[in-house]
Amino acid sequence: MAFYVVQFLTGLASAASLFLVASGLSIIFGVTRIVNFAHGAFYMIGAYIAFTLTERLSGALGFWGAIVLAALAVALIGVLVEMVLLRRIYHAPELFQLLATFGLTLMVEDLVVLIWGPDDLVGRRAPGFKGAVDFFGQNIPSYDLFLIVLGPVVLGILWLLFQRTRWGVLVRAATQDRDMVAALGVNQKWLFTSVFAVGVFLAALGGALQIPRDAVHHAMDLRIIVEVFVVVVIGGLGSIVGAFVAAVLVSELNAFGILIFPKISIILVFLVMAVVLIVRPWGLFGKPEAPARKTPGLAVNPWRPLTSNERLASLAALVIAAMLPLFAGNYALTVGSEIAIFVIFAVSLHFLMAVGGLASFGHAAYFGLGAYGVAFLAKMAGLPMIVCLLLGPLLGCMGAAVFGFFAVQLSGVYFAMLTLAFAQIVWSIAFQWVSVTGGDNGILSIWPEIWAASPSHFYWLALGVAALVTIALRAMVFSPFGYALRATRDSLLRSEAIGINAKRIQWTAFVIAGTTAGIGGALFAYLKGSVFPDNLGISLSVDALVMVLLGGVETVSGAVIGAIVYKALNIWLVSQTDLSKLVLGGFIVLIVVVFPKGIVGVLEMLAQRRRKSSPPGSPLIAKPIESAE
Amino acid sequence: MSVASTLLAVEGLTKSYGGIHAVRGVSFSLRSGEILALIGPNGAGKSTCFDMLNGQNRPDSGHVRLLGEETTGKKPREIWRLGVGRTFQITATFATMTVRENVQVALVSHGRQLFNLWSSAPNYDRSEAGRLLELVGMGGYADRPCGELAYGDLKRLELAVALANQPKLLLMDEPTAGMAPRERVELMRLTAQIAREKSIGVLFTEHDMDVVFEHADRIIVLNRGTLIAEGSPAEVRSNPQVQAVYLGEGLLYEAGHREGASA
Numbered sequence: 091m092a093f094y095v096v097q098f099l100t101g102l103a104s105a106a107s108l109f110l111v112a113s114g115l116s117i118i119f120g121v122t123r124i125v126n127f128a129h130g131a132f133y134m135i136g137a138y139i140a141f142t143l144t145e146r147l148s149g150a151l152g153f154w155g156a157i158v159l160a161a162l163a164v165a166l167i168g169v170l171v172e173m174v175l176l177r178r179i180y181h182a183p184e185l186f187q188l189l190a191t192f193g194l195t196l197m198v199e200d201l202v203v204l205i206w207g208p209d210d211l212v213g214r215r216a217p218g219f220k221g222a223v224d225f226f227g228q229n230i231p232s233y234d235l236f237l238i239v240l241g242p243v244v245l246g247i248l249w250l251l252f253q254r255t256r257w258g259v260l261v262r263a264a265t266q267d268r269d270m271v272a273a274l275g276v277n278q279k280w281l282f283t284s285v286f287a288v289g290v291f292l293a294a295l296g297g298a299l300q301i302p303r304d305a306v307h308h309a310m311d312l313r314i315i316v317e318v319f320v321v322v323v324i325g326g327l328g329s330i331v332g333a334f335v336a337a338v339l340v341s342e343l344n345a346f347g348i349l350i351f352p353k354i355s356i357i358l359v360f361l362v363m364a365v366v367l368i369v370r371p372w373g374l375f376g377k378p379e380a381p382a383r384k385t386p387g388l389a390v391n392p393w394r395p396l397t398s399n400e401r402l403a404s405l406a407a408l409v410i411a412a413m414l415p416l417f418a419g420n421y422a423l424t425v426g427s428e429i430a431i432f433v434i435f436a437v438s439l440h441f442l443m444a445v446g447g448l449a450s451f452g453h454a455a456y457f458g459l460g461a462y463g464v465a466f467l468a469k470m471a472g473l474p475m476i477v478c479l480l481l482g483p484l485l486g487c488m489g490a491a492v493f494g495f496f497a498v499q500l501s502g503v504y505f506a507m508l509t510l511a512f513a514q515i516v517w518s519i520a521f522q523w524v525s526v527t528g529g530d531n532g533i534l535s536i537w538p539e540i541w542a543a544s545p546s547h548f549y550w551l552a553l554g555v556a557a558l559v560t561i562a563l564r565a566m567v568f569s570p571f572g573y574a575l576r577a578t579r580d581s582l583l584r585s586e587a588i589g590i591n592a593k594r595i596q597w598t599a600f601v602i603a604g605t606t607a608g609i610g611g612a613l614f615a616y617l618k619g620s621v622f623p624d625n626l627g628i629s630l631s632v633d634a635l636v637m638v639l640l641g642g643v644e645t646v647s648g649a650v651i652g653a654i655v656y657k658a659l660n661i662w663l664v665s666q667t668d669l670s671k672l673v674l675g676g677f678i679v680l681i682v683v684v685f686p687k688g689i690v691g692v693l694e695m696l697a698q699r700r701r702k703s704s705p706p707g708s709p710l711i712a713k714p715i716e717s718a719e
Numbered sequence: 720m721s722v723a724s725t726l727l728a729v730e731g732l733t734k735s736y737g738g739i740h741a742v743r744g745v746s747f748s749l750r751s752g753e754i755l756a757l758i759g760p761n762g763a764g765k766s767t768c769f770d771m772l773n774g775q776n777r778p779d780s781g782h783v784r785l786l787g788e789e790t791t792g793k794k795p796r797e798i799w800r801l802g803v804g805r806t807f808q809i810t811a812t813f814a815t816m817t818v819r820e821n822v823q824v825a826l827v828s829h830g831r832q833l834f835n836l837w838s839s840a841p842n843y844d845r846s847e848a849g850r851l852l853e854l855v856g857m858g859g860y861a862d863r864p865c866g867e868l869a870y871g872d873l874k875r876l877e878l879a880v881a882l883a884n885q886p887k888l889l890l891m892d893e894p895t896a897g898m899a900p901r902e903r904v905e906l907m908r909l910t911a912q913i914a915r916e917k918s919i920g921v922l923f924t925e926h927d928m929d930v931v932f933e934h935a936d937r938i939i940v941l942n943r944g945t946l947i948a949e950g951s952p953a954e955v956r957s958n959p960q961v962q963a964v965y966l967g968e969g970l971l972y973e974a975g976h977r978e979g980a981s982a
Contacts, residue, residue: 580813
């Protein structure tokens with residue numbers, strides 16, 4: 091019994107940091123509508139700076155002062171980030187803000203290693219809380235007890251801040267309707283900056299307070315950000331009390347999950363999150379989101395099928411790509427195959443995201459399922475390669491059919507979070523079900539058969555499939571189904587009023603996208619000769635998002651260009667520099683700020699400007715006039 | 720009125736929220752080709768009533784029948800399939816698609832081709848789309864992005880979309896809200912003309928009394944959730960109860976809105 095009580099208290103202690111970080115994220119989202127991916131990075135910087143300061147400053151005052159100083163320092167960094175970066179992109183689509191903060195996260199991961207080195211750092215114990223308290227023969231670290239008290243205290247302070255101060259009233263008002271607050275003459279700039287500072291302060295404080303409990307390392311940002319997303323979604327975005335309750339719930343699930351369901355301990359949290367989202371889509375304490383006001387002046391060029399010239403150009407590009415084996419070596423061909431596979435992956439997500447308006451944060455699940463599908467068929471059933479390639483993606487298809495059914499019941503940020511949760515569930519299964527999936531060791535030696543074994547042959551295979559998939563999905567964009575899907579994205583109300591069953595259309599799109607991603611995964615398994623849980627991990631999902639956003643969401647060909655640029659850059663950077671994440675992250679941030687419409691979007695804009703300045707009679711201007719007559 | 724000519728029959732429609740009776744026992748009917756206005760001061764229950772007809776809201780009790788078929792509790796998309804076109808108070812269109820594509824989506828849905836993955840949508844029933852756009856005077860705008868249109872044009876586009884399934888009944892929620900006075904008259908004249916030609920029944924709610932008295936064949940008046948009057952424009956205009964409602968509660972509002980229009 092005492093053991094369980096101690097386990098419960100350990101859970102409560104873990105909840106404190108989680109709550110601090112989650113409440114910060116929640117506050118920032120509530121006011122600025124930015125899902126701050128960099129929140130984990132701020133948490134991590136908080137821990138690192140606190141480590142350095144606690145090493146320098148001695149005594150109890152030094153330690154506690156260092157913790158607070160670290161949090162303040164990071165808050166200052168946050169203010170800088172907000173003023174220099176975020177202010178430029180508040181009016182960009184929300185996914186771009188996510189992309190920018192993701193870029194920041196990448197940069198921070200490298201910077202931290204650059205400054206503090208790659209090794210884990212073990213910090214000082216907290217003065218006054220070094221020992222343990224005996225509880226019926228079980229030891230509880232006294233620092234844990236301190237954290238258990240700290241959580242509710244912070245909650246109380248935040249509550250006072252929001253209920254009793256003018257600033258708090260403004261923040262609550264802005265959370266409900268920021269346009270109205272702006273209309274009432276509140277200086278939004280400084281409100282946003284201060285909110286961001288407070289949110290970042292809380293994250294950094296959460297990180298700093300972890301150092302007596304845990305080693306500081308350069309991967310702690312991703313680990314916490316996933317958990318924080320879960321907490322915020324379960325509790326309800328924008329709700330502080332919700333963040334607290336959910337942080338406790340998640341920490342206790344973690345603490346007891348290992349005892350009671352050791353086999354599925356990692357999944358447990360995500361299962362709970364999925365259930366909460368399905369039953370109460372806006373979280374336990376959240377409120378259903380009011381429909382956002384449409385950004386005025388949102389001019390989108392309607393999509394059109396390629397003109398015959400553009401078709402010829404695409405064909406020429408494909409022919410040139412197909413000639414690569416004539417002059418490139420084996421390494422370049424392997425890289426080429428990988429890029430082709432990521433084109434498939436990116437195009438599949440683009441279909442869901444740009445055409446359907448459903449931004450999946452867990453698209454790697456279906457990519458990875460396709461890869462595992464091949465691995466099972468090839469290793470266990472011993473089927474020939476061509477059969478594996480055809481049937482493997484069906485695992486992705488089935489996964490998408492099951493998860494997609496639930497996911498399309500939600501929309502927006504909540505859709506993104508639910509897909510993320512599902513992807514984590516799949517990842518956990520791959521990771522924990524060792525007897526079938528090999529767990530972390532993966533499934534090895536899945537090699538292509540002779541006909542596809544040479545790098546050039548495999549390259550042609552990958553390129554051919556990528557071309558087919560791209561053409562097929564593009565054709566679907568301009569099919570009646572594609573129109574219906576775009577209709578559901580633009581206006582659910584109107585779609586329903588003209589007889590469209592939006593959920594079923596979106597579900598179908600989800601399955602199509604999942605299956606296509608599975609095709610990419612199937613090829614990937616053969617390219618690498620192995621399958622690992624990472625093939626369906628969160629970082630791969632993020633890669634896909636970045637590729638699509640980089641190319642430009644509002645364009646049809648964006649995903650292809652985005653995939654090529656991102657993947658090529660990624661592979662090249664890794665070979666050229668140790669700081670590839672720093673460069674890549676900087677590049678992403680730059681793209682978001684300078685080219686908010688993505689690479690292809692910018693190219694189209696330039697082309698249009700040239701057309702406008704050219705004399706009338708150019709084909710694109712003439713066309714609408716013709717058909718208007 | 721014989722059952723055969725009745726397009727829409729509403730019987731004892733009732734809805735309350737908590738203790739508030741938004742709509743209480745409202746009954747009326749509508750014939751093919753007839754234009755019926757549903758009016759009443761703010762908070763009279765017009766919108767609630769309207770939403771129960773188009774499937775967005777479920778009545779506590781009462782029935783809605785379309786050509787004898789029960790539609791109570793059906794979803795909006797099912798009601799659309801029975802031949803009901805709709806326009807919204809605040810236009811709902813597909814902003815990133817062209818004007819023609821907006822109509823084509825409705826045609827695709829009407830032709831039950833929503834899950835057709837392979838054929839070419841830009842060519843889907845282009846002639847019918849063009850015809851519908853001509854009908855509402857939008858033929859020249861077919862290739863324009865819908866997001867660029869002026870509000871009055873959006874309203875006309877909505878009408879074209881609403882006509883795509885060859886409806887028997889048009890439900891129009893404040894069709895002229897937010898439009899310039901001249902545009903209002905044009906839109907309602909157009910609607911009335913189309914309705915008579917194709918013998919479509921039209922039910923609309925409206926705040927602009929000029930529009931109502933000029934275009935409605937018949938008017939029903941709601942106040943505090945109950946039907947207080949029904950009849951021709953002349954009858955309703957001279958009805959003392961209606962006058963009391965509008966003079967008593969709505970005069971200032973009306974005066975502000977009509978800007979010198981003759982009563």
